[in-house]
Structure formats: C-alpha cells, structure tokens
Amino acid sequence: MSDGRAAPVYGGESLLYLTDEQLRQGIEAMFFAYRGFTADPDRILADMHYGRAHHRAIHFINRAPGTTVNNLLSILGVTKQSLNRVLRTLIADGLVESRVGTADRRERHLYLTEAGRALETRLSDAQRARMRAAYREAGPEAVAGFRKVLEAMMDADMRRAYNRLKDGA
Amino acid sequence: MSDGRAAPVYGGESLLYLTDEQLRQGIEAMFFAYRGFTADPDRILADMHYGRAHHRAIHFINRAPGTTVNNLLSILGVTKQSLNRVLRTLIADGLVESRVGTADRRERHLYLTEAGRALETRLSDAQRARMRAAYREAGPEAVAGFRKVLEAMMDADMRRAYNRLKDGA
DNA sequence: CAGTTTACGTCAGCCTTGTTGACATTCCAA
DNA sequence: TTGGAATGTCAACAAGGCTGACGTAAACTG
Incomplete structure (x- = not known):
C-alpha cells in the first residue's frame, strides 16, 4: 500500500x-x-426538531412497510437503544405506527401513518430532486458506473440488504 | 416531483x-x-479514542499542509468551535502542529507531525484499499461515471473546494 | 411442562461531535 | 488612535451514537 x-x-x-x-x-x-x-433533507428536518436518524428510519419503514424492529436495526446498523429513542418520538408524534405481530406476537411491525408518509414524500422529493439533477447532468452510462462502484464499495451484508430492498423483498 | x-x-x-x-x-x-x-478507518480510530472528525481533520491537513483554521473550516463545513475541539486534542497528542502566521499573526497554520503523518498513512491506506478494490472490480469506465455523478451531486462551493484540492492549490 | 431463547422496551451513563454564546487577540481602515 | 472586522479559544448544551443491565412477553425445546 x-x-x-x-x-x-x-x-x-x-x-x-x-x-x-x-x-x-x-x-x-x-x-x-x-x-x-x-x-x-437536513434542512427540512432541522425545522421540526428531527435529525438524520429520523430520516433514515422513515425512509426504510416506507421502503419496507411492516418491517420489524430487528430487521430495521440490521439495515440501519445501529443499536436497538439508539433506534428506539428515534422510534419513540416518531410514534409519539404520530408519524409511525407499531403493530403487534399476528404470527409472532413478540414482533412489532412498523408502518408510516398518513402524516409519516407526507413527511417521507417531502424529504425524498428533496433528495431525489438533487439526485435527478446529478443523474441527468452525468448521463446514463455515468449513472451505471456510479452504481457499480458504490455496490463494490459496500460490505457484503450491506450489499445483501441493498439487493433485498432493490428486488422488493 | x-x-x-x-x-x-x-x-x-x-x-x-x-x-x-x-x-x-x-x-x-x-x-x-x-x-x-x-x-x-472507523475501526482504527475506535481503538485510539478518536472519531471520524479527527480523521477528516487529519486528512485535509495532510492534503493541504499549512492551511489555516478558517480554510479547514470551510472545507469541513462545521463550526470553528467544533473543529477546535478536535484540533486541540490532536495538537495535545502531538499529531498536529499549529504555527502562528507570519504575515497575519491571527492565523494559525496547521501541519501534521511525524506521528500525525504516520496515522494519516494508516487510515488512508485502509480507506484506499477498499476504494482500490471497488475501483478494480468496477473498471475504469465505471469509475469515470462514478466520479462524474459525485461531482454533479456536490453543492457549488463544495465542488470548488474539491477542484481546488484536486488541482493541488 | 419447565427452562431457555428470542424480540422488544427501557433506564442509566458514557463519548463524539454538532450547536450557540462569550471572549481574547490581531489587523486594518477611518 | 480607535473602533470594527477577522481569527481563533473556552464553556456549556443537545443530538445521537455506544455499552451494560434488566424486565416482560412470547415462542421454542427437551
């Protein structure tokens, strides 16, 4: 090296x-x-008193509605105590709903409420707008290369999580 | 949208x-x-009691030796108070040297010491190794696209900072 | 059925790293 | 020469990571 x-x-x-x-x-x-x-998104979140951690939780709950706490944990790569703090405020503020599992009643399944979806849309619209502008400026071949390098840069288990989401599991 | x-x-x-x-x-x-x-790098830093902020400071001081606190500030995009705390520990631990400016004695010019350079090498070797593997796996065309999209994603002033460093200013 | 494991929540306490506010020093221009 | 602007330092606070310990409920297992 x-x-x-x-x-x-x-x-x-x-x-x-x-x-x-x-x-x-x-x-x-x-x-x-x-x-x-x-x-x-940071700018939007700063107004409410949320942070990036809330954004991440909202994003992935929206992406995989009904996901369990444990699953979300492994995707976000944080401890449950850390996630729980964020989740607690989101539930208290009525953006996220936690339903007891039917098959396994120990599990909590997470869903965005109407208000949660509204915020998610606002946040991801902002983020996608920048992404779209960058993609458009760079062109399709560049985007393909971009994705290829990013995937190669991930840890193995993150790549698996990424592909699972991508394929809509 | x-x-x-x-x-x-x-x-x-x-x-x-x-x-x-x-x-x-x-x-x-x-x-x-x-x-x-x-x-x-995070894994390496965790052992010493440093964090990602220390890594960033070390990286950019190494990249532009003699840079002032203010300049580093604008590159890192944090407040001077935040940077100062990190800088203080790095100076106390003998990894960074702060020299009073000759032209303007208000300015402090920052340099890595021998020990600082050693840590920088260790950190960036680790990071480059992953980067190199990803680049190699993705190939040169993909890398060009990767860079193109990333540049398009930056804020205007960040893109300027990036190009200044790239062109060795 | 008893005991263990799993899933989740919570309390307490720590660290890093962001923030704002107050302050000292230095430079420069009116 | 003096007052404002710029540079950098110190103090205190908040967010959001972390570990460790503990409690509860539900599921699984011998």
Missing part, C-alpha cells in the same frame, strides 16, 4: 485510474458528495 | 434511469456505500 505511483500499465490496459492520487480524489469526491446528498 | 413513473423516452434516448425507483435505489446505494467507505 501507499505505493505512491501504481504500475501504469498491465496487460495492455491502463491502470492509471488506480493510482493513490486517483483514489484520494475518489475519497474526497465521496466526502463532498455525501454532504450534498444529505443537505436538503 | 414524485412523478411515480418518469417519461420513458425523450428525443430517442431512454430516460428510464431517471425514474423515482432508480433514484431511490441510487439513494440507498449511496447510504450503504458510505457506511462501507467509513467502516475501515
């Missing part, structure tokens, strides 16, 4: 895109882009 | 990559990938 300058050519194919400098730029691009990615 | 299904075709070119569902998947990809992106 820290090879300074990577081997420029291998098997006739240029590997210049793997130099430390290129990787460093990719790291910085990721950092700056993620800021933009969260900026619009 | 929230158009459900975007117009499928426009000017002979497919716009299917701009559907809400595609955008939603992009959002989730971004979320999961960012987790992977920070996971390796």
